Amino acid sequence: MTRSVPATWNKQFIAAGDQVVFMGTFFRNIFRRGFEWNELLRQCYIIGYKSLSLVGITGFILGFVLTLQSAPTMKAFGAESFVPSMVAISIIREIGPVIIALICAGKIASSIGAELGSMKVSEQIDAMEVSGANPIQYLVVTRVLACIVMIPILTLMADALALAGGFTASNISNKISAVLYFNKSFAALSFVDLIPAVGKTIFFGFAIGFVGCYKGYNSDRGTESVGVAANSAVVSASLWIILLDAIAVQLTSVFAYS
Amino acid sequence: MDTNNKYEQVADQKTGNAKEAVVSISHLKKSFGTKEVLTDVSMELNRGENLVVLGKSGSGKSVSIKCMVGLLTQDEGSLKIFGDEVSELKEDALKAMRIKIGFLFQSGALxxxxxxxENLEFPLTRVLKLSDKDDIQHRIEEMLEGVGLLDAIDKMPSDLSGGMRKRIGLARTLILKPEIMLYDEPTTGLDPITSREISELILQMQQKYHTSSIIITHDMACAKITADRILVLSKGAFIAEGSYEDLENGPDELVQSFFK
Known part of the structure; x- marks a missing residue:
């Protein structure tokens, strides 16, 4: 027992060191000649456009459910008129970015992990490497940058649809005009709410893309490892999102709201 | 630097002819954890030669050629290609060396x-940095014609049979005009007729492009067609060397078992 503890720690340190080296390789390859612009655009299409429906529906339902759940309580306190602003602040500051990032971790990180994992198993990555091409530049840099670009855009779209969902839910019980609802929503918001919230989604995007690529690129041989890579990509990316969110909230409360 | 000047000159003692050793391996060792895969591998590949490496599954055949292209690093020993120690090459030098080596993976790895x-275009645009579309199209069509699959140009790999994948994999590898070809079990998983076709194609391509080749296999029909010289690998070391006929009629029981 006493001998297994250091061995476990040793494994964890090696894994952490591997990730740091992989991250260094990623940053070094961003600035190399022969940037894969076409592949970056293709990945933006796959990661962004093909996630629109999932993210859009999730965003709309988020706002809709949050309004339905909170309205009766707010009504009990005679604060029903604060529902639009409460929903807007909750969605824009916290729920929108985190939930959308977690949804994207499930969809995108697993997909990248499985794709690169199966390329590793079928020796496609080795084939690229031995031909003298640069698989990091083609496979990793493009996917991570596409996530960094597309996750904030998807989050903003989901935020907008969540507000629309909130408006729809408000109209079920009480008739409220769209102008009044959105005026109340935006009156409660400022750039101090929006900018840190969008800023942290850039880091969420990096975490999703990087973890997916790392797990897939470094998967073991054998078909089972493809599933393991996809699964561990989702788990690790989700943990990173929650950890980064905690740090972002703390930093925001110190620097933005103080 | 001109690598041609760096070829190691090896005197053939039998004939007195000088041979250029393009690959030179000396006392190579490689382990994975506690498992020793290569215990003491020494060999040379001469320019223009087709060298077949025979061995049972798990004997370390694939590991040895993966060390040659820097996919794996040896634990001990020397591995020189065109006179350069592979494990000591910097990233750019390794990349330059890899362009001179073609590697056909067991699965084709399309x-x-x-x-x-697009598979054939990939090395042309990324490695040779070609941008002239007509030139690229011409090279692709020429190469596909060479392997007899010009009509598959717009197909996806999932639409191809195992033999076709190997042919396309070979075309993609040869499109960079490598000086050395490494074949990792090129006929595994194929029916006897397709295996023979692939073996004959390897020979044709070697004659057309004047490559030096190492063919890893345990398919004796492939070895018979392609081999100038055969090395037999067992338990991480070479135990026999000779022509197909020499080994077929040799005394070693383990070697004989490949021919039965």
């Missing part, structure tokens, strides 16, 4: 999200 044309 990029499955790309068409056949």
């Amino acid at each position: 990029y499955d999200s790309m068409t056949v044309k």
Whole structure:
């Protein structure tokens, strides 16, 4: 027992060191000649456009459910008129970015992990490497940058649809005009709410893309490892999102709201 | 630096002819954890030669050729290609060396999200940095014609049979005009007729492009067609060397078992 503890720690340190080296390789390859612009655009299409429906529906339902759940309580306190602003602040500051990032971790990180994992198993990555091409530049840099670009855009779209969902839910019980609802929503918001919230989604995007690529690129041989890579990509990316969110909230409360 | 000047000159003691050793391996060792895969591998590949490496599954055949292209690093020993120690090459030098070496993977390793044309285009645009579309198209068509699959140019890898994948994989490798070809079990998983076709294609391509080749296999029909010289690998070391006929009629029981 006493001998297994250091061995476990040793494994964890090696894994952490591997990730740091992989991250260094990623940053070094961003600035190399022969940037894969076409592949970056293709990945933006796959990661962004093909996630629109999932993210859009999730965003709309988020706002809709949050309004339905909170309205009766707010009504009990005679604060029903604060529902639009409460929903807007909750969605824009916290729920929108985190939930959308977690949804994207499930969809995108697993997909990248499985794709690169199966390329590793079928020796496609080795084939690229031995031909003298640069698989990091083609496979990793493009996917991570596409996530960094597309996750904030998807989050903003989901935020907008969540507000629309909130408006729809408000109209079920009480008739409220769209102008009044959105005026109340935006009156409660400022750039101090929006900018840190969008800023942290850039880091969420990096975490999703990087973890997916790392797990897939470094998967073991054998078909089972493809599933393991996809699964561990989702788990690790989700943990990173929650950890980064905690740090972002703390930093925001110190620097933005103080 | 001109690598031609760096070829190691090896005197053939029998004939007195000087041979250029393009690959030179000396006392190579490689382990994975506690498992020793290569215990003491020494060999040379001469220019223009087809060298077949025979061995049972798990004997370390694939590990040895993966060390040659820097996919794996040896634990001990020397591995020189064109006179350069592979493990000591910097990233750019390793990349330059890899362009001179073609590697045909067991599965063909075609990029499955790309068409056949895009598969062949990939090394031309990324490695040779070609941009003239007519030139690229001409090279791709010429290469596909060489392997007899010009009509598969727009197909996806999933639409191809095992033999076709190997042919396309060979075309993609040869499109960079490598000086050395490494074949990792090129006929495994194929029916006897397709295996023979692939073996004959390897020979044709070697004659057409004047490559030096190492063919890893346990298919004796392939070895008979392609081999100038055969090395037999067992338990991480070479135990026999000679022509197909020499080994077929030799005394070693383990070697004989490959011919039965």
